[in-house]
Amino acid sequence: MNTQSKSTKVTSKKVNKAWLHDHINDPYVKLAGREGYRARAAYKLKEIDETLHLIRPGHLVVDLGSTPGAWSQYIRRRLAPEGAAAGDLNGCIIALDLLPMEPIEGVTFIQGDFREAQSVAQLEQVMAGRRADIVVSDMAPNLSGIASADAARVEYLVELAIEFAQNHMKPQGTLVAKVFHGASYNAVVGRFKTAFQTVKPFKPKASRDRSSETFLVGTGLK
Helix, strand or coil: CHHHHHHHHHHHHHHHHHHHHHHHCCHHHHHHHHHCCCCCCHHHHHHHHHHHCCCCCCCEEEEECCCCCHHHHHHHHHHCCCCCCCCCCCCEEEEEECCCCCCCCCEEEEECCCCCHHHHHHHHHHHCCCCEEEEEECCCCCCCCCHHHHHHHHHHHHHHHHHHHHHHEEEEEEEEEEEECCCCHHHHHHHHHHHEEEEEEECCCCCCCCCCEEEEEEEEEC
């Protein structure tokens, strides 16, 4: 028992050390530090947006699964007249996450569980009858390691994001959602195709090669 425990600890330390080494030397981590983003994830949305030209001044954008706030930071800069991290803002950003998020100037943050009706009701209240131009979702479930259960969790969150977009987004709006290659992937793509006129998979350069994450971009509600 003790030998197995020590072995597991040693393996865990090696994995953590390798991850830390990769993280520190990651060019996107360094870039995020220089440009004032809270996480390298900002560059995933940046590449999607710059390729597909999604976010424009005047837009109402809903950021689901927003913490620590890198996507909201990027959106905020896109909506600013001079691309600034503070100051004037031409548009509206509403962010939601289960975890707390440090304030970002111009971003309305709701701490709540998107799976609960109460949190969706809070979003609706802040939207005040307006419809979103863009909904972005970086939500991911806590993974258990049990493939079938994890696939179901992923599929459920994406389903909720699609349902929200259908009820609260403009007809020609766009949903960007993080998904994972695995048991649920084909079902999730199929669900996107039933909801949107155009569906594009997107794997940004900032998404690590070994990661199974990718993003689906659905535009134009059916």
